[in-house]
Amino acid sequence: SAVISQKPSRDICQRGTSLTIQCQVDSQVTMMFWYRQQPGQSLTLIATANQGSEATYESGFVIDKFPISRPNLTFSTLTVSNMSPEDSSIYLCSVGGGGGGYTFGSGTRLTVV
Amino acid sequence: QKEVEQDPGPLSVPEGAIVSLNCTYSNSAFQYFMWYRQYSRKGPELLMYTYSSGNKEDGRFTAQVDKSSKYISLFIRDSQPSDSATYLCAISNRDDKIIFGKGTRLHILP
Numbered sequence: 001s002a003v004i005s006q007k008p009s010r011d012i013c014q015r016g017t018s019l020t021i022q023c024q025v026d027s028q029v030t031m032m033f034w035y036r037q038q039p040g041q042s043l044t045l046i047a048t049a050n051q052g053s054e055a056t057y058e059s060g061f062v063i064d065k066f067p068i069s070r071p072n073l074t075f076s077t078l079t080v081s082n083m084s085p086e087d088s089s090i091y092l093c094s095v096g097g098g099g100g101g102y103t104f105g106s107g108t109r110l111t112v113v
Numbered sequence: 114q115k116e117v118e119q120d121p122g123p124l125s126v127p128e129g130a131i132v133s134l135n136c137t138y139s140n141s142a143f144q145y146f147m148w149y150r151q152y153s154r155k156g157p158e159l160l161m162y163t164y165s166s167g168n169k170e171d172g173r174f175t176a177q178v179d180k181s182s183k184y185i186s187l188f189i190r191d192s193q194p195s196d197s198a199t200y201l202c203a204i205s206n207r208d209d210k211i212i213f214g215k216g217t218r219l220h221i222l223p
Contacts, residue, residue, distance in 0.1 A: 001159075004156075006156075040121070040215070041215060042117070042119075042201065042212075042213040042214055042215045042216065043157070043201070043213040044213075045210060045211075048210075092156050092157075101147050101159040101162040102147075102159065102211060103159065104149075104156035104157045104158070105156050106154075106155055106156045107154075107155070107156045109154070
């Protein structure tokens, strides 16, 4: 299965600022997924990032708040913009599917103060 | 009704016991069923992946799917303290979107 490197692993940010999270995969993949895991909650899909096209956002998530880049088949970034304390969460990237389950990065633990 | 229901626990069992973790789901269209293990400060790790009803075994782990009841289970035999983690069930009806349960926190007591 693919190996995913995600960084930063954690950060503490001031409200109103933005944070960009990077996800690097050791093999080429068509789709990459970004999830949010709020305390005590299940993982929620934010968006699906395909190389060469705009990301597809799930209900409740918008591009202005969570812009995503996908410059090639092994890399993606998620930016959390104009942060508020409600954005404090764990953010995870993921690859996989195709009948074989999904692999996750180790996550970025974000605290907004 | 939520698409996936999972008791959050915590569930504490003595070392060596058999652990039973369960989820129910609402939509019979779901075809793929997964169990993930998540240690503290780590991303989820795929444990079991199954497509059909019935049992799938991998070492000390057995995944069970009952599509008629919309019920999935994970059994851990001879539980070890290293099994202490949060276990998330997940379901999918296509390969580009999966829905997770909230996860069950499991503590194996030495």
